[in-house]
Amino acid sequence: MSDVVTVLEVTGALSAAGGLGYAKTRAPRVFWSLAGLPVARVRFAVTYRSTMDVCGLTVQPSRFRAFMVRNVARRPDVQPVPPKVRRVRGSSTGMKVMLRLPAGLEPGDVAAASERLRHAWGVHSVHVVEVRPGFVELRMTGYDVLRRVRMPRRLPRGLTSGPMVVPVALREDGTVFVRDYQRVPHALTLGANQSGKSMYQRNLIAGLAKLPVGLVGIDCKRGVEQRGYAARLSALAVTPDEASGLLDALVGLMEERFDVLSEYGVADMWSLPARVRPVPLVVLVDEVAELFLTAVKKDEERRDRMVMQMIRLAQMARAVGIYLEVCGQRFGSELGKGATMLRAQLTGRVVHRVNDKQTAEMGLGDIAPDAVVAVTTIPPDRPGVAVAGDSSGGWSRIRTPEMTPAEAVAVCREYAHLTPHIPALEPYRPIVPADPAAVDAMPVVKPVPVTE
Numbered sequence: 001m002s003d004v005v006t007v008l009e010v011t012g013a014l015s016a017a018g019g020l021g022y023a024k025t026r027a028p029r030v031f032w033s034l035a036g037l038p039v040a041r042v043r044f045a046v047t048y049r050s051t052m053d054v055c056g057l058t059v060q061p062s063r064f065r066a067f068m069v070r071n072v073a074r075r076p077d078v079q080p081v082p083p084k085v086r087r088v089r090g091s092s093t094g095m096k097v098m099l100r101l102p103a104g105l106e107p108g109d110v111a112a113a114s115e116r117l118r119h120a121w122g123v124h125s126v127h128v129v130e131v132r133p134g135f136v137e138l139r140m141t142g143y144d145v146l147r148r149v150r151m152p153r154r155l156p157r158g159l160t161s162g163p164m165v166v167p168v169a170l171r172e173d174g175t176v177f178v179r180d181y182q183r184v185p186h187a188l189t190l191g192a193n194q195s196g197k198s199m200y201q202r203n204l205i206a207g208l209a210k211l212p213v214g215l216v217g218i219d220c221k222r223g224v225e226q227r228g229y230a231a232r233l234s235a236l237a238v239t240p241d242e243a244s245g246l247l248d249a250l251v252g253l254m255e256e257r258f259d260v261l262s263e264y265g266v267a268d269m270w271s272l273p274a275r276v277r278p279v280p281l282v283v284l285v286d287e288v289a290e291l292f293l294t295a296v297k298k299d300e301e302r303r304d305r306m307v308m309q310m311i312r313l314a315q316m317a318r319a320v321g322i323y324l325e326v327c328g329q330r331f332g333s334e335l336g337k338g339a340t341m342l343r344a345q346l347t348g349r350v351v352h353r354v355n356d357k358q359t360a361e362m363g364l365g366d367i368a369p370d371a372v373v374a375v376t377t378i379p380p381d382r383p384g385v386a387v388a389g390d391s392s393g394g395w396s397r398i399r400t401p402e403m404t405p406a407e408a409v410a411v412c413r414e415y416a417h418l419t420p421h422i423p424a425l426e427p428y429r430p431i432v433p434a435d436p437a438a439v440d441a442m443p444v445v446k447p448v449p450v451t452e
């Protein structure tokens with residue numbers, strides 16, 4: 001009988017070990033929660049003081065403390081003090097530790113030791129974030145969270161507090177990267193072919209589709225990317241001619257909205273009473289170079305007008321709730337007059353893998369110069385990885401979760417009832433095919449002459 005029990009015990013232990021080994025590679029989130037996190041917590045608690053000491057993150061105690069140690073605690077040796085641990089929190093991707101820095105240490109000191117800390121505690125990465133003066137958070141990840149991106153089911157409170165916040169990707173420290181249109185109204189997404197730009201746009205559109213906002217598409221590649229989202233688009237332009245008319249209509253709409261602001265004596269759409277507040281609009285421009293490039297001389301006039309209208313929108317439309325989301329492979333002065341002026345207004349930047357350093361500089365050089373090197377090291381076998389920066393100078397490595405075009409189309413269809421009818425944009429309203437399979441076969445816009 002005892003032999004049978006032993007065999008059962010050994011078999012159980014072996015299958016548990018096998019299960020954990022399998023989980024480690026195939027389901028790292030499960031492995032981390034079951035085994036990695038408990039081990040890391042113990043390791044952190046046991047080795048904290050000595051690790052901080054060898055990593056140079058301790059300071060000599062104050063005279064008062066030294067006096068108390070010698071005379072009250074009656075200990076002859078006065079040890080250097082590490083930052084005080086205020087809170088330790090585990091999550092499905094890692095562990096967060098809040099530290100109170102003693103006088104003499106600054107966040108940069110801890111950040112400079114992050115590689116040493118990561119090795120000492122056996123975690124995948126350690127990122128240091130200053131939360132308020134004197135306090136830093138160590139954000140540790142237990143595994144490579146960007147290898148296969150899974151967004152958390154529930155987002156932390158506070159992260160999606162605004163009316164225009166969309167979770168789009170995961171950062172390498174395990175936190176969620178959101179696109180917050182009130183904080184950063186206009187953005188530019190760059191990347192080489194096959195770098196993951198469309199995947200980023202899909203995640204963005206699927207997130208926006210669920211919000212009470214209007215979406216406007218400009219996709220001069222004949223609508224190959226955006227036509228599928230027709231059910232959720234209030235307007236779509238698929239040729240430079242249509243784009244030009246649509247941009248004129250948007251500028252007209254912006255001016256009408258400014259009249260409303262002026263009538264109510266407010267400077268921002270969000271300050272209007274809810275009953276008169278217009279619906280926010282996000283204008284998604286795919287492959288921006290198609291708007292700039294001209295084959296023949298007579299197109300130049302139209303191009304110049306379009307660029308001027310986009311600059312006007314980028315400079316002023318934020319106040320009336322019109323936001324630009326521009327995407328392209330490159331966006332530099334070679335595109336022509338006005339390109340760099342427009343780019344300067346698009347302060348949210350997401351740069352995927354690019355073919356040369358110059359393109360990385362176009363994307364991030366003016367707002368977060370440190371991030372340029374990070375872009376040039378994105379490996380080609382990791383499509384979807386990008387560097388996100390904004391005008392605060394901060395940046396982070398992000399990756400979107402995988403989403404097929406069919407999934408994004410399905411979300412747009414599910415939330416089609418949220419699509420606002422905007423009279424000024426009605427001539428550009430796309431026809432929604434009844435059968436999703438027939439999307440490609442349908443005409444894109446109603447043949448109504450442009451009026452504004």
Ligand SMILES: Nc1ncnc2c1ncn2[C@@H]1O[C@H](COP(=O)(O)OP(=O)(O)OP(=O)(O)O)[C@@H](O)[C@H]1O
Nearest residue numbers: 192193194195196197198199383384399400401402
């Ligand atoms: N976040 C991601 N995770 C995993 N795979 C991704 C991710 N993003 C993109 N990919 C894969 O990389 C390939 C290229 O992606 P995508 O079509 O988004 O690139 P792109 O920059 O839009 O390319 P193009 O400019 O040629 O249209 C696709 O096969 C896609 O499945």
